[in-house]
Amino acid sequence: MRTRYPVGSIGFSPLAFGDAIEEFSQPLPRDCERGQAIHFCNAYSVALAQTNQDYRALLDQGDVICCDGVPVTWFARFFHQDADAPWDRIYGPDAMEGVLVKGGAYGAKHYFLGGSESTLAKLVSRVRAQWPDVVIVGCESPPFRELTAAEADEQVARIRESGATHIWVGLGQPKQDFATAY
Numbered sequence: 001m002r003t004r005y006p007v008g009s010i011g012f013s014p015l016a017f018g019d020a021i022e023e024f025s026q027p028l029p030r031d032c033e034r035g036q037a038i039h040f041c042n043a044y045s046v047a048l049a050q051t052n053q054d055y056r057a058l059l060d061q062g063d064v065i066c067c068d069g070v071p072v073t074w075f076a077r078f079f080h081q082d083a084d085a086p087w088d089r090i091y092g093p094d095a096m097e098g099v100l101v102k103g104g105a106y107g108a109k110h111y112f113l114g115g116s117e118s119t120l121a122k123l124v125s126r127v128r129a130q131w132p133d134v135v136i137v138g139c140e141s142p143p144f145r146e147l148t149a150a151e152a153d154e155q156v157a158r159i160r161e162s163g164a165t166h167i168w169v170g171l172g173q174p175k176q177d178f179a180t181a182y
Contacts, residue, residue, distance in 0.1 A: 021098035042069030114170035
């Protein structure tokens with residue numbers, strides 16, 4: 001596990017943007033039993049983790065915690081100048097775009113989870129128009145409520161059966177962070 005540095009009660013991973021895109025684009029080793037949970041956290045995440053123990057514990061188990069917000073990045077740069085990498089802001093949508101562009105070289109297969117059906121359709125249409133070589137193996141707009149255990153199991157099965165190498169979760173915070181626990 002990489003070294004993390006605290007901002008509030010969240011341990012952030014210092015990364016240069018280009019290095020993050022390169023790392024996130026590559027496939028995981030074949031013997032990897034679970035995916036890599038990458039969280040994009042901002043000042044709201046820091047505030048929420050201060051008061052929500054379950055959220056804090058979930059983030060503690062994540063593989064990479066990126067500085068998604070400028071204030072978090074500034075804080076980290078000022079208080080953790082000894083970090084082993086630069087503190088670049090890694091905004092989730094920018095990271096997704098970078099991985100969509102770079103991931104093709106590694107055989108990336110993308111699955112989009114979240115948003116309304118119309119928003120998801122617009123996203124998929126835009127991705128296909130801008131990057132026609134990007135492989136999209138699935139997309140899903142879950143109901144705007146908590147999934148039942150059976151629904152969650154079925155969702156996980158659909159994602160696994162799709163062969164996705166990258167799952168982009170857009171359910172809003174903190175719901176999307178908890179979705180990585182599947």
